Amino acid sequence: MLQLFISDLHLDDERPATTRAFLRFLQEEARGADQLYILGDFFESWIGDDDSSPLIDTVTAALRELSSAGTELFIMQGNRDFLLGEVFCQAVGAKLLPDPSVINLAGEPTLLMHGDSLCTADKEYIAFRQLARSEAWQREVLAKPLEERRALARQLRMASFEANSNKADDIMDVTPEEVSAQMAATACSTLIHGHTHRPARHQVTVNGKSGERWVLGDWVESSAEGEAGHCHYLRCDGTDLQLVRYLFS
Template sequence: MTTYFISDLHLHDTRPAITRAFFNWLDAISGHCAALYILGDLFEVWIGDDDDNPEHRRIVERLRQLRQADIPLYVMHGNRDFLLGPAFAAASGAELLDDPTVIDLYGEPVLLMHGDSLCTRDHDYMAFRRQARSPDWQAQLLAKPLAERRAIAAALREQSRSMNSLKAEDIMDVTPAEVVKVMEAHGVQTLIHGHTHRPQRHHLSANGAAAERIVLGDWGPQGWCLAVSPTRRELSSWPLAGE
């Protein structure tokens, strides 16, 4: 059996090919999947558990089918879907994970994160992240009508695209010192995260020993996953039909 890790699918009704590819991938792994971890940004946008978007409901139902097949499902908030809440968890059967979370992965403590909190050089984004994670701010947003929330989400996405186009590439990547700091604070030698859309396996030193940071890829022209068993770790990609 294999444990799978994915992130940054950014599922949206304007990207139906990605949703189809995700469903096909779930079918392909279901017979040998010990657990599935989705480390943030499963959705391009999530404006609240009361959202009546038909595509989102279809995705939630597909996740529910996964759980009905007795496959444990874990979902972490990303910077696009930080409003995923208890109603989503109940409907999908997923367990919502704190960011960060340490799990026991075949006998090794492994740190899981979305990854955005590691990008400490992006001061504008870090300020927005603190605001967006505030319970008061979220409550005020969720109290607004769905139509208004959709408009706010669209404006925030456009603002993000505009601001990111002006930033240096390294600012939007993780801060190496922050990576080591977080890994040592949690006493781990392996960190798995997404967010940066820069899939790679990085070797570093933490806690006075060799360590590894595994970055998951975003789904677009290619799908990405990390497959882990007691004997292997494989970060792989494959072309998505229609992309």
């Protein structure tokens, strides 16, 4: 059983190198994998499954090709694409995962999350998250014309950027007590999440026992300073977990 975990691609027309890298990832790393999990912020923004664009069409076709070849696909909503729904998942042959979800990984129950709900010190964001996940708010937004939703998405992205620029790094990271509480509540000694853009493997304590928290990386395009485009994904071959650095080219 080969299972792969990725998150925080933030696919967008303004990030073509990331799209190209993802398409190559599907052809190379994911080809022949038993399962591929995308744990949120797959797209930079998502205004509803009724939206269409060349980017969405390209990604839909590539995922559908992978799922048709036998790889099981699982997609979780993130804080950027929380309106992504069943219609898109059906189009690509994926299952929409609730956040949180528990799966069997290497014979052990493992907790999967996007990770934003773990950042409880960021009270302003947590309040918005509760609003944006409510059925009433989503129903009202999805009833608006596409152009109004696009404008709202731009507004929310700008507000998020401005708000985050004024927050301390530790506020936007996970709260250790919330991590332990979520793992204890689900009886899981392993947690996999994204969101924080801080790929790493952490040792944690859950109910007095040792556990692990694996953080996936975001997909970073090459910079003017010479940093190569890359991401970090998690690979499980049925026994061992490995955080892998993947170069765009």
